Amino acid sequence: MKTDENSANHIKIGDVFTPVRWACFAIEQFGIFERWMKGATIFDPTMGQGNLLIALVEYGVEKGFNLKELPILNLFGNEINTNYHKKALQFFLDEFNTDMSGNFSNRDILELPPVPYDIVLGNPPWQTFNDLPDNYKKKIKPCFEKYRLTGNKKNLLLGHSRIDIAALIIKATIQEFLKPGGNAYLFMPLSLLLNDGAHETFRSYTSTEAPFSPVEVFDFNKEDVFNKIATRYGLVHFQRNRHPVFPIRYKILKNKQWELFHATPLTSPSAALSIFKNSDKGEINSFSKINLNKKNQPRQGLNTCGANKVFFFNDCRQLDDQTYLLNDAIKLPSAFVYPLLTASNFRNGKAPKAWVLLPYSKEGRPLTAKETSHWPLLDQYLMNVSDKLRSRKGTLIKNWINKGMWWALLGVGPYNFAPYKIVWEAYGRKKFSPQIFEGQWQANQALQAFIPCDSEKEAKNILQKLENPVVEKILLSHRMEGTMNWAQPGKIKKLINFT
Ligand SMILES: C[S@@+](CC[C@H](N)C(=O)[O-])C[C@H]1O[C@@H](n2cnc3c(N)ncnc32)[C@H](O)[C@@H]1O
Structure with missing residues (x-):
């Protein structure tokens, strides 16, 4: 899809790109390559310069496939920033000899007409609503309502919300760009799953219609995946049209090893996830709340x-x-x-x-x-x-x-x-x-x-x-x-x- 200079967009929101090594980690963990080879369509809603999709092709080449054997035209992407979009197109043309102009769009994902894909592989922008450019904030406010993210409408209207735009992009993408039962694999700030407050609305785990469930989380812990970004981030598998069943598997990277924990919301279905070892499960689950008078509230x-x-x-x-x-x-x-x-x-x-x-x-x-x-x-x-x-x-x-x-x-x-x-x-x-x-x-x-x-x-x-x-x-x-x-x-x- 071509863009002329009049419609070029140079907005910069959360433009931190995924290193190929970690893109390959996601591809391998979830068997994404094998499903792509069997005909699955793959979509990156906020593709930047295309690193995640490029990684799939390079992964295939590493495995010994030649470019002609890879279903490159089953890769789809979208990016708001025109320069990044152009770079992705150019890379596919130069390195893979493939014209992707029919596959890569240059739009705001919140405005792109829906298309159902089998798999979403993405890394949405991470930025709190407060820190977005003012005119963009105004423009996307209605989307927070549409995708049921305005727990406290007043907060958002006053512009005080600490909610991350990643929450909006993820809900919108699961709703508009995943087939029923489809899977999304997303690098994302873990505050969406772990923090109280603004992100409780994300944890209704439902978009406009479709429920979705977190299935597995890889918590990168102290690993510097995104070059000195202070946010806590991870890689999360979601499935559309599946109601959450907790506990889910929650793996934490400690001393280069993935340690297995379990995660469940303890105090209400949309509470921040609690992470524990199987051995602590009984004790934590048997905790009954402390009864206190309202005047003793913390x-x-x-x-x-x-x-x-x-x-x-x-x-x-x-x-x-x-x-x-x-x-x-x-x-x-x-x-x-x-x-x-x-x-x-x-x-x-x-x-x-x-x-x-x-x-x-x-x-x-x-x-x-x-x-x-x-x-x-x-x-x-x-x-x-x-x-x-x-x-x-x-x-x-x-x-x-x-x-x-x-x-x-x-x-x-x-x-x-x-x-x-x-x-x-x-x-x-x-x-x-x-x-x-x-x-x-x-x-x-x-x-x-x-x-x-x-x-x-x-x-x-x-x-x-x-x-x-x-x-x-x-x-x-x-x-x-x-x-x-x-x-x-x-x-x-x-x-x-x-x-
Ligand atoms: C964290 S980067 C990730 C890029 C790429 N998926 C990767 O992993 O390397 C997020 C990208 O989303 C783009 N972006 C931000 N808001 C967007 C929107 N509303 N629609 C489409 N793309 C957007 C940014 O320009 C940026 O390139």
């Missing part, structure tokens, strides 16, 4: 919206009953200064190493202007930093600023002032070690999460339930150890039944 730490330097201090001395001297320079009423948890408080004792200013009532609402005026030291300090606080960015904090309470933080409510807290490190850890802290202590943004408690007895009771070793096993089964998603409130909430 919370994230407070968030200054980029103004840590205004609210956080690393030195504090008591001047008198009512006044602290912070960072050797700033006098503030002690009624609004709280110890802020740091990593060392979880290991080396509970002497405060940091402090946070919370201009809040004990009911968890920001002080009014009238109330701050009763505290001259506080009032003066806030005036000195007012420009910084008023210029903070973000829809939620802007709401407070517009209401005139520009000294507000996010993530502060009555729960911050509960007499006890069970706090744990939620970010970057491999162990789940909740501890009880007296209620003055404050948790810091995504680093720590906590459950507010009304009494020490209540805190001890809940702590005991959280210390069940299966809780840590379940967290480890999400394969988020060492990442920002280790034990965030959302992950812990899924283990709780709220009464």
Whole structure:
């Protein structure tokens, strides 16, 4: 299919190409070459310069076939970027002496008329919706609805979605370009299967009509397949018109060996997959959710919206009953200064190493202007930093600023002032070690999460339930150890039944 310069498209979205070695790995694992030789049609919906299809031909040549024996015209591809599309055509012409202009289209896959193929072999672009070019975002928004990816419509409309465009391309491709019962083999970000939040909608495992199921996952783990791309990625086999049956096989590359695990969503059919060894299956499956009162729901730490330097201090001395001297320079009423948890408080004792200013009532609402005026030291300090606080960015904090309470933080409510807290490190850890802290202590943004408690007895009771070793096993089964998603409130909430 020819393109003239007027319709040329130079958009660049997730243009990272699959090394031939890994394309061959996919071809070999799933017996794709043999099925192609027997007449199966193969389609790469976002083919870049054609690496995956080229690999099939080169694989055949390696096996001793000559070009004429290979069914090259049963290979099909599509690519949005005109230069990449041209390069793919040129490569097939130069190296394989085959004109593929009837087989390779240069369109947005979301606009290409449907054609059912036997096999999809692809590597869709990976990019979060937020990071796409603005006019392209606008254009494809309706597709997220069409393919049932808008769990939270509002998020997408506000442009806040962390959903990956790979989720859209995969659902659209399975729906429009696979025969019933057809198989798709896709290099893709594993966040679609493993992360909470935006990707839960992908895990309805159904497109506009057809259900589809993940069948097997190869998790590349630390292997640098795509040259220093930080995303966690893998190779996933999906089958169309098949309802998911869990657990599925989940292989992890460790020290150059593929280790076999099993994967299943534990807490709901669309939950992030949990990965475990067969030997842990019984224990994990027998876990029953922890019953807790709604008031004890896990919370994230407070968030200054980029103004840590205004609210956080690393030195504090008591001047008198009512006044602290912070960072050797700033006098503030002690009624609004709280110890802020740091990593060392979880290991080396509970002497405060940091402090946070919370201009809040004990009911968890920001002080009014009238109330701050009763505290001259506080009032003066806030005036000195007012420009910084008023210029903070973000829809939620802007709401407070517009209401005139520009000294507000996010993530502060009555729960911050509960007499006890069970706090744990939620970010970057491999162990789940909740501890009880007296209620003055404050948790810091995504680093720590906590459950507010009304009494020490209540805190001890809940702590005991959280210390069940299966809780840590379940967290480890999400394969988020060492990442920002280790034990965030959302992950812990899924283990709780709220009464
Ligand atoms: C991760 S690359 C993979 C390319 C190729 N399949 C490979 O494995 O080497 C993704 C490709 O998708 C293309 N692309 C992005 N959005 C697309 C869309 N909506 N329709 C078609 N192609 C698209 C990009 O230009 C890029 O070449």
